[in-house]
Amino acid sequence: MLSRNAANLYWLGRHTERADYLCRLIDATVRLSALPATHGGADTAWEAALKASAAAAAFAATGRRATEDAVAHFLSVDQAHASSIRCCLENARNNARAVRTALTADTWEAINTAWLEIQRFGVHEPDTATVVRLVDSTKKALQAFDGAAHRTQLREATYWFIRLGTSIERADNTARLLDKKYHILLPRGEPVGGSLDYFQWTTLLRTVSAFNAYRWVYRDSVKPWLVADLLILNRAMPRSLATCYTDMVFQLDQLSADQGRRGPANRLAAAMLRRLGSTSIDALFQSGLHEFLTGFIADNNRLGDAIAEQFLF
Amino acid sequence: MLHCFGKPSMVRWQMQAFDEMWGFAGASGAPEAAKVRETYAHIADWLARTPRETLETRQRQAELFFRRIGITFAVYGDPEATERLIPFDIVPRILSGAEWALLEEGLRQRVDALNRFIADVYGAQECLAAGVVPADLVHLNPQFAHVQMGVRPAADVWVHVAGIDLVRTGPDSFFVLEDNARTPSGVSYMIENREVMLRLVPELFGQHGGQLSVQPVETYPDALLACLQSVAPPGCRGEPCLALLTPGVFNSAYYEHSFLADKLGIELVEGSDLFVDGDILFMRTTAGPKRVDVLYRRIDDDFLDPLVFRPDSALGVPGLVAAHHAGNLTIANAIGTGIADDKAVYSYMDGIVRFFTGRDPILPNVPTWRCREPEALRYVLAHLSELVVKRVDGSGGYGMLVGPTASAAELEAFRQRLEAEPDRYIAQPTLALSTCPTLTAAGVAPRHVDLRPFVLSGAGRVTIVPGGLTRVALKEGSLVVNSSQGGGTKDTWVLEGGPRPGELPFPAVPAPGPER
Numbered sequence: 001m002l003s004r005n006a007a008n009l010y011w012l013g014r015h016t017e018r019a020d021y022l023c024r025l026i027d028a029t030v031r032l033s034a035l036p037a038t039h040g041g042a043d044t045a046w047e048a049a050l051k052a053s054a055a056a057a058a059f060a061a062t063g064r065r066a067t068e069d070a071v072a073h074f075l076s077v078d079q080a081h082a083s084s085i086r087c088c089l090e091n092a093r094n095n096a097r098a099v100r101t102a103l104t105a106d107t108w109e110a111i112n113t114a115w116l117e118i119q120r121f122g123v124h125e126p127d128t129a130t131v132v133r134l135v136d137s138t139k140k141a142l143q144a145f146d147g148a149a150h151r152t153q154l155r156e157a158t159y160w161f162i163r164l165g166t167s168i169e170r171a172d173n174t175a176r177l178l179d180k181k182y183h184i185l186l187p188r189g190e191p192v193g194g195s196l197d198y199f200q201w202t203t204l205l206r207t208v209s210a211f212n213a214y215r216w217v218y219r220d221s222v223k224p225w226l227v228a229d230l231l232i233l234n235r236a237m238p239r240s241l242a243t244c245y246t247d248m249v250f251q252l253d254q255l256s257a258d259q260g261r262r263g264p265a266n267r268l269a270a271a272m273l274r275r276l277g278s279t280s281i282d283a284l285f286q287s288g289l290h291e292f293l294t295g296f297i298a299d300n301n302r303l304g305d306a307i308a309e310q311f312l313f
Numbered sequence: 314m315l316h317c318f319g320k321p322s323m324v325r326w327q328m329q330a331f332d333e334m335w336g337f338a339g340a341s342g343a344p345e346a347a348k349v350r351e352t353y354a355h356i357a358d359w360l361a362r363t364p365r366e367t368l369e370t371r372q373r374q375a376e377l378f379f380r381r382i383g384i385t386f387a388v389y390g391d392p393e394a395t396e397r398l399i400p401f402d403i404v405p406r407i408l409s410g411a412e413w414a415l416l417e418e419g420l421r422q423r424v425d426a427l428n429r430f431i432a433d434v435y436g437a438q439e440c441l442a443a444g445v446v447p448a449d450l451v452h453l454n455p456q457f458a459h460v461q462m463g464v465r466p467a468a469d470v471w472v473h474v475a476g477i478d479l480v481r482t483g484p485d486s487f488f489v490l491e492d493n494a495r496t497p498s499g500v501s502y503m504i505e506n507r508e509v510m511l512r513l514v515p516e517l518f519g520q521h522g523g524q525l526s527v528q529p530v531e532t533y534p535d536a537l538l539a540c541l542q543s544v545a546p547p548g549c550r551g552e553p554c555l556a557l558l559t560p561g562v563f564n565s566a567y568y569e570h571s572f573l574a575d576k577l578g579i580e581l582v583e584g585s586d587l588f589v590d591g592d593i594l595f596m597r598t599t600a601g602p603k604r605v606d607v608l609y610r611r612i613d614d615d616f617l618d619p620l621v622f623r624p625d626s627a628l629g630v631p632g633l634v635a636a637h638h639a640g641n642l643t644i645a646n647a648i649g650t651g652i653a654d655d656k657a658v659y660s661y662m663d664g665i666v667r668f669f670t671g672r673d674p675i676l677p678n679v680p681t682w683r684c685r686e687p688e689a690l691r692y693v694l695a696h697l698s699e700l701v702v703k704r705v706d707g708s709g710g711y712g713m714l715v716g717p718t719a720s721a722a723e724l725e726a727f728r729q730r731l732e733a734e735p736d737r738y739i740a741q742p743t744l745a746l747s748t749c750p751t752l753t754a755a756g757v758a759p760r761h762v763d764l765r766p767f768v769l770s771g772a773g774r775v776t777i778v779p780g781g782l783t784r785v786a787l788k789e790g791s792l793v794v795n796s797s798q799g800g801g802t803k804d805t806w807v808l809e810g811g812p813r814p815g816e817l818p819f820p821a822v823p824a825p826g827p828e829r
Binding site for chain 1: 562571574575580581582583585586596597598599600601
């Protein structure tokens with residue numbers, strides 16, 4: 001496969017996953033901001049959303065105040081913000097168009113539709129009701145894309161590169177989300193704070209669509225160390241770091257099987273997965289959750305570099 | 314509409330265009346009084362017994378279908394999407410086996426002459442020495458590629474893919490309007506138009522069963538693949554690696570590039586996917602560099618290699634020409650073929666055909682006056698209001714005068730330009746292109762058409778898929794078939810075998826079809 005095509009497919013996966021994450025983040029933030037400020041609502045919630053999407057610096061550079069309207073606009077349809085949902089979808093669609101013949105008609109039409117849909121919401125500050133509709137519509141469109149790719153793409157390099165991009169982006173997003181909230185994720189036995197923290201945890205769970213999953217897995221009230229366990233180590237949780245790496249090891253193996261040789265990216269991903277498998281949430285807290293997450297994000301980026309190098313992007 | 318044939322000095326004008334279905338008899342007259350030409354018997358019958366609403370429904374379905382196929386390639390969702398979808402007409406343009414046999418022979422001769430002419434221009438230059446073409450016209454031509462002097466491409470093939478634009482003015486009168494010897498496009502329409510027709514009006518093909526069946530065009534990608542493989546560099550071992558070079562997604566023909574790459578099963582590459590190392594061309598793949606033996610390029614010479622041509626071009630590959638000259642790479646079409654489709658050189662094509670094939674051209678040029686010659690200039694100035702005047706280096710209708718429709722002021726302005734710089738102009742009679750029945754807002758009516766067959770030249774073999782791209786001027790009376798100016802396309806049918814004149818009983822007996 002041409003390296004340029006591989007890069008386009010990989011970034012198609014990353015851009016769609018990033019757009020999906022932003023949808024969930026905005027969704028959860030709208031909900032949190034409906035609570036009084038003493039519960040962590042309103043403006044504070046939107047500032048947190050900027051941090052959780054690694055967009056705080058970019059937003060600060062615009063000189064705007066972090067109001068709900070301004071941040072929701074910045075993260076959703078702002079053409080000037082390269083990581084807005086709109087820009088992610090535009091990039092994803094351009095990636096897809098460049099490899100049009102590698103995609104099935106269903107997959108192409110799904111991503112093209114997602115791009116056409118978001119354009120209907122314009123590029124100006126949307127009101128809250130519009131934001132909710134936009135997020136809802138985009139989530140559905142991206143699920144259609146995932147479904148089309150899953151159902152119709154041949155299980156060969158084309159498909160594995162898309163999935164690889166999805167997995168690595170998802171690992172990055174989950175780790176960033178956790179890292180911005182590490183101060184409210186307390187180890188077992190620490191005195192648990194008031195209702196403010198409770199809403200922060202549930203918002204975090206909602207952002208990764210894991211609120212119900214949490215109850216199924218732990219059958220317990222929301223405890224901060226269990227939230228961390230779910231999102232880092234639980235292999236049933238589709239967005240946990242451990243699951244992302246299980247997927248990536250598999251996807252990289254599939255790609256290597258095509259080429260008959262494993263490379264540095266395979267080894268790096270396998271090593272990361274082994275580390276995640278041989279630790280416990282208590283051990284992570286002991287050595288410092290923030291340190292762990294920062295290290296993980298850096299390692300994840302290194303894996304991204306190794307992938308680009310191995311497949312000559 | 315004015316009509317001319319014969320030599321420029323013996324111009325004969327005729328007020329009516331030849332109609333592909335009715336001949337000269339009935340294009341404007343009452344159809345029931347006129348005789349349908351045999352090739353169109355079934356279509357005439359189909360048109361007569363199909364209610365107009367049904368035709369219009371089919372037409373809409375066809376466009377929807379075409380749009381869906383078109384969708385998969387590129388532009389749906391872009392603001393200019395609708396402009397890029399070329400209108401499709403459901404009434405096919407039909408050529409009999411006998412007519413095609415004549416065209417095929419003529420096309421083979423023409424492309425043979427083009428290849429030999431180009432080889433000669435970059436080789437012994439015998440045709441210049443013999444005065445067939447003025448030497449300065451070649452040497453000073455912007456299309457003349459000095460870097461190709463002394464170069465012999467694999468199997469001595471220069472024009473691997475040619476698109477020859479033909480016009481028709483009578484039952485046996487076909488002329489070459491233009492030779493496209495660089496990177497001709499439109500072949501994807503030839504293939505897609507047939508796909509759409511097969512799905513929407515299969516009964517038409519059914520009625521043509523037996524002797525009258527329509528020859529398939531879907532073999533084109535296989536023929537192109539075989540052609541490109543046959544011209545791999547002599548040193549190439551094993552199966553040659555082919556790639557199609559596109560300028561990228563923003564090129565208007567990108568969808569055709571991706572369509573062809575997909576059908577050929579070869580990589581669609583951009584300049585940045587390629588690099589040259591040790592005079593060998595490689596593409597960057599996930600498994601490392603892969604050697605490319607034959608490059609089917611769809612970008613112009615000027616952009617191919619910044620080391621040789623335009624240094625500011627980022628579309629090409631540095632070192633590409635060196636790899637070609639080292640004999641490690643075949644470029645199709647070869648560099649420098651533009652010299653054969655230049656308008657000034659075109660006017661010498663009849664002589665070029667005679668010189669290289671030793672025979673009169675089967676498909677002659679449209680008569681052309683070269684204004685650089687004083688006698689021709691005098692004639693052109695005296696008949697300006699009847700002629701089409703073109704700039705030799707112009708294209709897309711720029712710097713062009715259509716005498717019969719020009720105002721007095723425009724004629725005067727052109728007269729002055731001609732007198733000032735006669736070298737830069739050629740003139741041609743205003744040809745009455747043949748018409749073909751076409752579905753219009755006012756029902757089925759004649760519209761002017763041309764035809765672009767595609768000729769593939771490989772090592773020792775020329776292949777012409779029976780068919781081509783028929784372009785139709787959808788505006789009443791218009792002679793301009795370009796898609797940018799209201800032109801559309803039709804499926805082009807070449808019938809198998811006959812019918813030759815008088816061979817078939819006429820009128821044909823209409824078969825009961827499912828058309829209700």
